[in-house]
Amino acid sequence: MIGRGGMGEVYRATDTRKDRVVALKLLGPQVADDPAFRDRFHRESRVAARLNDPHVIPIHDWGEIDGRLFIDMRLVDGRDLRTLLLQDGPLPAERALRIVGQIGDALDAAHRSGLVHRDVKPDNILVDDRDFAYLVDFGLAQADTDTRFTSTGTAVGSFGYMAPERFGDGVVGAPADIYALACVLFECLSGTHPFASATTIERLIAAHLTAPPPRLGAAVDEVIARGMAKDPGQRQHSSAELVADAGAALRSEPLGGAPTIIPGGPPPAVPVAPTVSTPGGPPGPGTPWDATRAAAWTAPPRRRSPLIPIIVATVVVLLICAGIVAWAIATTQQDQPAGTAGDAAPLSTTADATLPSTSASTATGPSPGPPSEPGPSSQPGPGPSAGVPRTIVPGDLGLTVPMTRPACDGTGIVVVANAIAPGNYPGEVQSYLNRYPGASYLRTDQSCPSLKQVSDVGTPIYAVYYVAGPTLDDICTLRNRIGGAAYGKWLDYTTDPASLITC
Incomplete structure (x- = not known):
């Protein structure tokens, strides 16, 4: 296997009939059961195979093997842009x-043929040692329903690059690819995607719907802002126009040395209507851009998707619940005597403690899988057993379960909860461990680069999780059994931290 994504795996294979080495992509079995996806897979594979642009990865064949959809492509000797x-x-x-x-x-060649990519991101861009670039996965990474929320309220896709219209019920066309390409351009220049500070799906969606992208402090900001306009009609008319505008801006005002990202403000916790700016009106108080730049990305409000109010309501409910839980935990901690499970132990690499008697976890290893029906538990975690030495690693909260530092070896996990408020770390994480028996916890900035390293306010993130296994099927089986807001992640060095597996 040479690669893996949210919807399938890529293998180095040999075409025995033509005696050549190829890249063989096998899509996950969960999409093969979707008739709409199967139809579009065959239809768009035919169109993509006819594309004659040198930067579209050549497609040799496609079809089905043992119930798995496959696509046979040229094998490129190089790196993806993410790597x-x-x-x-x-x-x-x-x-x-x-x-x-x-x-x-x-992209422009595909758009002229009526094909929309829908998943432009660094992972789908291959670059060889001559900097010759290829775009892969035309229409294959996401099904039609992936541009909306499913009946269960989840969405699948690369949230870091999804245009605002992807979260509505309207038609998704070429402007969505231009939006994603503007995100990729920003990432190439800055090293991070525009809304990297958003640590939850809700905040990332809110950022795409309402927040201006952070700025690099140069003329190219205006070009990227236009490419990422909330209204598809306000974006550049083609990818070539976006690149030409960016080239002109960078020639007129080059980036000086290492780029400095200037945040446009943290993404709002609850989506609100975009600020409307007109060429003749001045920006509102505190607006970080001048009126010309604001006009490049704002527009009069259009018909709102019926799903956006649902998103707003969902985020409001989540925030209210989080506030209640945080208040309850803080109140409980104030009443706890020193030395209870809710208190954090001193962070010392030499401090001695004990392992919980019912846990197989170690300070560096994964925990066992979850019970058949993980859910709320009113029982506290097991108390420590005497006589078994435990070394507390930096960042360990001193709870009944030691903090883990799993290997970044491509294993899949399912995250069930995150704690981001420093004052509540011990009590909040312990409450999640009580609720999800057998779960483990880690600190993301001391773990794999595929995990979001800090929260949107710069605080460490403690993630409570279960180990799923090495395949996408393992992740989806476990995630669907847990339900709720759980999501999958790969533990590795290359996956986009903003990419969530919601199956």
């Missing part, structure tokens, strides 16, 4: 424009 950025950091402007420009050519 390139992780290894090389932000790209010089000239190189960023060269790579993004090639992908823009591929």
Whole structure:
């Protein structure tokens, strides 16, 4: 296996009939059961195979093997853009424009043929050692329903690059790809995607719906802001126009040295209507851009999707519940005597404690899988057993279950809860461990790069999770059994931290 994504796996394979090495993508069995996806898979594979742009990865064949949909593509000797950025950091402007420009050519060729990619992101851009770029996965990574919320209230997709209309019920067309390409351009120049500070699905959706992208402090900000306009009609008319505008802006005002990201303010916890700015009106108080820049991304409000009020209501309820839980935990902690499970132990690499008698976890290993029906528990966690030494690693909260530091070896996990408020870490994490027996916890900034490292306010994140296994099926089986807001993640060095597996 040479790669893995949210919807399938890619293998290095040999075409025995034509005696050539190819990249063989096998889509997950969960999409093969979707008739709408199967129909679009075959339809768009035919269209993609006819595309003649040199930057579209050539498709040799497609079909079905043992109930699994597959696509046979040229094997490219190179790195995906995600890996390139992780290894090389932000790209010089000239190189960023060269790579993004090639992908823009591929998108424009596809759009002229009536094909929309829907999943433009660094993971789907391959770059060889000559900086020749290819765009892969035309229409294959997401089903039609992926541009909306499903009947269970979840969405599948690369949230860090999804245009606002992807969360509504309208038609998703070429402007959605232009929006995603603008996100990729920002990431090439800055090293991070525009809304990297959002640590939950709700905040990331809110950012796409309402927040301006953070700025690099240069003329290219206006170009990226237009490419990421909330109204699809306000974006550039083609990918080539986006790249040309960015090139002109970077020539007129080059980025000086390492780019400095200027946040446009944290994404709001609850989506609100975008601020409307007109060319003749001044910006409101505190607006970080001048009127010209504001006009480039704002527009008069259009018909709102009926799903947006649902998103708003859901986020409000979640925030209210979180506030109640935090208040209850804080109140409980004030009444606890020193030394209870709710108190954090001193962070010391030499302090001695004990392991819980019913847990197989260690300070560096995974926990056992969840029970058949994980759910709320009114019983506190097991008390420590005497006589078994325990070394507390930095960041360990001193709870009944030690903090883990799992290997970044591609294992899949299912995250059931996150704690981001420093004053409540011990009590909040312990309450989650009580609710989900057999779960483990980790601190993301001391774990794998595929996990979001800090919260949107810069505080550490403690994630409570179950180990799922090495395959997407393992993650989805466990995630669907747990339900609720649980989501899957890969523990590795290359997956986008903003990518969530919601099955």
